[in-house]
Amino acid sequence: SAMRKITLAVLVLTLAVAAPAAAKKKRGPGKPTPDRTEENCKDLEGDKLEACQLVGRYLDLWKQQKWAELKKLIHPKTLETIARTKKNIGMERHSMAPWYWAKEDFLLTDWKVQSVETAALGTVVVNTVEDTYRVEEDGFASGDEASSLAGKYEGKWYVADRHGGGGGF
Numbered sequence: 001s002a003m004r005k006i007t008l009a010v011l012v013l014t015l016a017v018a019a020p021a022a023a024k025k026k027r028g029p030g031k032p033t034p035d036r037t038e039e040n041c042k043d044l045e046g047d048k049l050e051a052c053q054l055v056g057r058y059l060d061l062w063k064q065q066k067w068a069e070l071k072k073l074i075h076p077k078t079l080e081t082i083a084r085t086k087k088n089i090g091m092e093r094h095s096m097a098p099w100y101w102a103k104e105d106f107l108l109t110d111w112k113v114q115s116v117e118t119a120a121l122g123t124v125v126v127n128t129v130e131d132t133y134r135v136e137e138d139g140f141a142s143g144d145e146a147s148s149l150a151g152k153y154e155g156k157w158y159v160a161d162r163h164g165g166g167g168g169f
Contacts, residue, residue: 029133032063033110040113048116051124051150054157058148059128062108067099075151075158095162106132109140117168123151123160125168 037056044052054073061070071079074096082094092100098108110131117125131142145166150159163169 026138028138029107029109035060036111040111044116047118047122047124050157052113052116052126054150055126055128055148055159056113058159059108059111059130062098063110065099065102065107070098073159075153075160077153078158078160095164096159102135104135106134106141109133110142114145114166119149119169121151123149125149127166127168 035056037053037060041049041052041056058070058073061067061073074082078096082092082097085094085097086092094100101107108130111128112130114127114129116127119125126148128146128148130144130146131140132144133140144164147163147166147168148159149161149169150157152158153160161169
């Protein structure tokens with residue numbers, strides 16, 4: 001019957017329109033991988049151990065998107081710089097503001113320590129190899145090298161700076 005053909009045509013069109021929309025649903029980063037700090041820092045001691053544990057906590061909190069806890073590990077002067085950047089350009093576009101990058105660019109999904117080195121003025125550089133979820137591509141990148149600088153301020157360890165691309169500071 002004509003009514004059945006119209007119903008069938010509407011059904012086919014509805015499926016044709018709905019299918020591409022369903023296919024475009026992003027996979028997202030998935031569940032955070034387990035914390036990696038203990039396994040990555042186990043063979044270190046002294047300042048290298050403390051710096052590794054600090055950077056590890058920072059990276060593990062990043063994977064979990066626990067921004068309030070993560071911010072407590074960032075050097076107070078670095079937080080001032082991030083705030084000044086926001087005031088000047090209207091956004092927190094800074095290497096030490098992973099909450100800014102997680103929205104539209106990338107989110108850390110896993111990491112591994114490559115090396116830990118003492119640096120100038122009692123600081124420690126923690127070099128890592130990292131995996132990230134790329135928001136726009138809805139895909140993953142692995143093996144990205146990064147370096148984090150840890151140091152003491154008023155007796156407490158903080159992550160002061162971070163560079164992508166490896167190569168330290």
